[in-house]
Amino acid sequence: MDIVFEPKLIISKFILTGFPMEQIYGEYETRRKATKAALDYRWDNLMLCIQDAYGHLYSFMISPDRDGYFITVWDITGTRQIWKGAVVLDENGYMSNEQIDEVMDRLRNFSDNRVKCSGCDEWTDVRDNSRRFYASIYCEKCWEKRYKKKAEKENYG
Numbered sequence: 001m002d003i004v005f006e007p008k009l010i011i012s013k014f015i016l017t018g019f020p021m022e023q024i025y026g027e028y029e030t031r032r033k034a035t036k037a038a039l040d041y042r043w044d045n046l047m048l049c050i051q052d053a054y055g056h057l058y059s060f061m062i063s064p065d066r067d068g069y070f071i072t073v074w075d076i077t078g079t080r081q082i083w084k085g086a087v088v089l090d091e092n093g094y095m096s097n098e099q100i101d102e103v104m105d106r107l108r109n110f111s112d113n114r115v116k117c118s119g120c121d122e123w124t125d126v127r128d129n130s131r132r133f134y135a136s137i138y139c140e141k142c143w144e145k146r147y148k149k150k151a152e153k154e155n156y157g
């Protein structure tokens with residue numbers, strides 16, 4: 001019987017708007033280590049999630065970057081990428097409000113089955129699973145022009 005145990009650390013938009021990115025990342029690291037030790041959890045990469053205004057959860061990763069931080073957001077299963085980018089920090093080290101709004105807008109659209117194409121940044125329907133390459137989703141045009149071949153090569157090469 002395949003019953004798995006998956007602890008999650010959950011943040012909301014209000015954590016992003018309310019605290020500097022360095023503090024958020026530090027807090028995540030502290031809690032990740034404490035949770036791992038307390039639960040004897042075997043994976044190092046404890047799942048961080050962001051919750052939208054409707055209670056939906058999305059996988060969320062903050063990585064320290066050469067010049068700051070990089071964020072990637074996927075659906076809860078981690079199979080479809082919704083947003084990624086280098087964090088734009090304001091003068092106090094907070095993620096910029098414009099960027100937070102952009103991320104929240106992507107989440108809202110994703111729950112309405114729309115996602116930006118990883119090739120051209122145009123909106124596309126997320127329900128067509130045939131235009132996926134790893135966690136990236138492509139519009140019809142980009143898929144036919146470029147990524148279909150790549151995916152076929154990867155699968156059968």
Ligand SMILES: [Zn+2]
Nearest residue numbers: 117120139142
């Ligand atoms: Zn495209």
